[in-house]
Amino acid sequence: RMSELRFDGKVAVITGAGHGLGRSHALSLAERGAKVVVNDLGGTLDGTGASAGPAADVVELIRKNGGEAVASTDDVATPEGAKAIVQAAIDAFGRLDIVVNNAGILRDKSFGKMSVEAFDQVLAVHVRGSFLVSREAFPHLKEQGYGRIVNTSSPAGLFGSFGQANYSTAKMGLVGLTKTLGIEGARAGIKVNAIAPIAWTRMTESILPAEFEAKFTAEAVSALVTFLAHESCETSGEVFSVGAGRVARVFVAEGPGWSKDDHTVEDIRDNWEAIMAEQPYLTPTTLGQQTATSMKAML
Ligand code: NAI
Secondary structure, three states, X not given: OOOOOOOOOOEXXXXXXXXXXXXXXXXXXXXXXXXXXXXXXXXXXOOOOOOOHHHHHHHHHHHHOOOEEEEEOOOOOOHHHHHHHHHHHHHHHOOOOEEEEOOOOOOOEOHHHOOHHHXXXXXXXXHHHHHHHHHHHHHHHHHHOOEEEEEEOOHHHHHOOOOEHHHHHHHHHHHHHHHHHHHHHHHHOEEEEEEEEEOOOOOOOOOOOOOHHHHOOHHHHHHHHHHHOOOOOOOOOOEEEEEOOEEEEEOOOEOOOOOOOOXXXXXXXXXXXXXXXXXXXXXXXXXXXXXXXXXXXXO
16 A cells, blocks of 8 residues: 555664553554664563563564564663663664654652652653663764654643652653754754553553553554654654544643733732633743743733
């Protein structure tokens, strides 16, 4: 079929691809012709332990299906690990086109019980890991004047979630990384987007209702990731909710606002309803655009 989205000749790095969503992204891209670096540390859900098994199993499955893949068991959260992951793509396939930052861990605790370690380690894998792997990939993408990066945010970060102060902080942090990298990558044809998925994986099987298993598949999420990774996708700096059959743009918006020169504390109290209003909203795509809106309101 002429219109099928293919990835022949393209090389993708997918972090955390030994299980769940990452595994499914790797299979989807490989099935459409991409050569894939299947990275996975192979630890438990909370990030402890390590095993070469999960990454090797996915590589074996891709090869059995006629695709090309190599395994990496490097840790995304260390500079050496991130470097080795990108180097694996260059060594095995000679180039890099696509990065899917998917690796993640959970250390849920209510805020009063959240340890510094649980906070730091969750940010290290999600935020530092996505930064480090993107940072290693960036020069390669820039040089060829084309690239795609897909980061993995979460509704828990976008909207808040009890017991996930560390994870929510990390996942909203990835929205900032996505937006700024989208801006900085624009001139080099590098498109950067983020997904906020819901799917039945080992991360969610104990919290989602049992009837979600059949509908909230990893494959449904991978369809969006695969599109965002394709050269024909021109969108950048955006975030998309995806779960079961539904895909929706999530945007950071600013309400119309209320303004008055030299406003007092009481002015703010008395105009709270106008300050809280959502319509008509604006969706600035850079810091500069937002600042210009504030300037205009005061002129
Ligand atoms: P998963 O636990 O099956 O997959 C995460 C993978 O990342 C694991 O295979 C793990 O070994 C790997 N990993 C962890 N730390 C690593 C490190 N330092 N270096 C390399 N690999 C590492 O969970 P799932 O659900 O597939 O999660 C994938 C991503 O999607 C995560 O970023 C998660 O936060 C995110 N997400 C998942 C949702 C869901 O509904 N399943 C909801 C929102 C976000």
